[in-house]
Amino acid sequence: MSDPVKEQVGDYVNKKSKILIITLEPIGKKMAGPAIRALEIGKRLCRDFEVTVASTVKVEDGIDKSSLPPNLKLVEGAGKKMIARLALIHSAIFIQANVLKPFPFLGNMDKHLIVDLYDPYLFSVLVQYKDDPVQAESSYRLMHQVLEKHMIKADFTVCASERQRDYWLGRFCALGRLNPEIYAVDRSLRKLIDVVPYGVPEEIPTKLPGKGLRERLPQLGDAPVLLWGGGIWDWFDPLTVINAVHQALQERPDLKLVFMGTKSPNPKVPVMDMTEKARRLCDELDMTGKSAFFLDGWVPYQERASCLLDATVAVSAHFDLPETRFSFRTRVLDYFWCGMPILTTEGDRLADLIAAKGAGFALPYQDVAAWKAAILEMTGKNSQELQKVKEASRALGQEFLWDKNVEPLRKFLENPHHLPDYKKVTMPNLLERAHAVYRRGGKELILKRSAELFGDILK
Structure with a gap:
């Protein structure tokens, strides 16, 4: 058998x-x-x-x-x-x-x-x-x-x-x-x-023939492209980015915004409300198919670099939420890997690094004017200025290589341990408290604290 x-x-x-x-x-x-x-x-x-x-x-x-x-x-x-x-x-x-x-x-x-x-x-x-x-x-x-x-x-x-x-x-x-x-x-x-942070591959990212963003969307041509490099979940804020791009189009009419993922590969994860809101806003602003594009479904893992490397600037925006403060965005690690200039909302650990290391801008929550200014500034940089930002982004990626990240797991597996069993925390009984008081100060402290100890019993 x-x-x-x-x-x-x-x-x-x-x-x-x-x-x-x-x-x-x-x-x-x-x-x-x-x-x-x-x-x-x-x-x-x-x-x-x-x-x-x-x-x-x-x-x-x-x-x-x-x-x-x-x-x-x-x-x-x-x-x-x-x-x-x-x-x-x-x-x-x-x-x-x-x-x-x-x-x-x-x-x-x-x-x-x-x-x-x-x-x-x-x-x-x-x-x-x-x-x-x-x-x-x-x-x-x-x-x-x-x-x-x-x-x-x-x-x-x-x-x-x-x-x-x-x-x-x-x-x-x-x-x-x-x-x-x-x-x-x-x-x-x-x-x-x-x-053990989410990581970056050790190999250099490369474009696969026929898989680039501009090959998938010929309408992009040679225009500057802002790329939203992942799903549009409810805790993200694509609406601020869309509104900022719409305003920036008045000064930079060739701008393009691309959303790389709309449906999780997990069949149990539904298309979220924010995805529909983003689509509706692009329709209302007459941007869909002109200056804003949505790739249906999900880009294959081995092809993601081909899309990222074809973009000019990577974007990620979110709200002022506890989710943001404690997040560690998968997509931002991919941005580092591909050495992309990044525009993101402030508030999480990676946003702090982006701002501190010069890999892009960390912007205020839901601030359309700040996003518009940052988009125009980043897409207006000359090649030398942009290269400096790209190098800073790529250098951040080197801090998160997968092989280095897994070291705590490797150490545990080389010398594994079992932690003591969990015990629910309960109030110590009178005998336990008296014993602890005695250990701390002997009979004198027991006598001094006796009223308190017996008073607790009567509560």
Whole structure:
């Protein structure tokens, strides 16, 4: 009888630790951030470990498995039985922070469990369902519980930035996962949570024949192009950019704005309201097909550089929200990789770097006038000035190379640990408090504090 796990995974050399990476996103020619992160981390870790990347989604347009490194196996369309069997033959499991919802048993196996907290998705839930209180309440409570389960069960967690880490440390503290026992294990708390940013490939980006943005949209010609390099989610602000371009057209009539993604490759992710709002605004301003263009669907992962390298300036705009402050935009890393001048809204960690390093401008929230001025200034730079901005952007990319980013994961996997089991925080009883007071000050302090101790009992 055939073994479905062996059919998908094959034989390993069996000399290294085995790591299972699980994502609920499709891994194929078209991928969004979570799937890309799972695959790219797997590619780097497989240099030192045997890695299986498992996606629960089966896609028709899959990637060529023969192109993967020899120590990296890819499993698609994995259901509960497949995930359970894969988990049994791996020593460590790396999951994104929604995986325990369909596969709760992964949290109860005697494996080293690593949870990826790079997406603080509760903030996105608040935005996405803001106009539907019933859906908002249900979705928030559900995902809040799902998230806490991951935080409780994990032996190690990672996030995308030090700013995110501050947020997660606060959450761990409020949850009671950060306690004296954990602190005794590691006072830096890096064994609880460390930073693994989204990354940039080591190879130089190149254009593929026939896949460039101007080849896809001949209407662009040689015009200066502003490129929105990803999906139009509800927590983004394309409307300010569209209005700014519309105003800038009066002084720069050849300007073009292109939106590179309108529909997530994950079939479970709907076209969001903001996508429709952006389309409607372009229609109302008579920009659609003239100065504003939407690429339907999603650009394949291996073709994204061909689009980015054809653009003049990359843009990303968002609102003054907690989601913004703790975000780590996948698309901006691609902008760095391709050495693109960047216009973005202020407020997140990458925007701070863009402004500080001269890789573009970080602009005030929803400020159409500021965006218009920045668009005209950036597209009006001469080639020498523009090259300086491009070099600054490319240099930022070198700070986020995937191989360097995964080092905390590599260190954990070389010397894995189990954290002490989670204990719900409860009020200490009288005996425990008396013992603590005695340890601190002996019988004298016990007598001094006795009224307080017994008073608490009577409350």
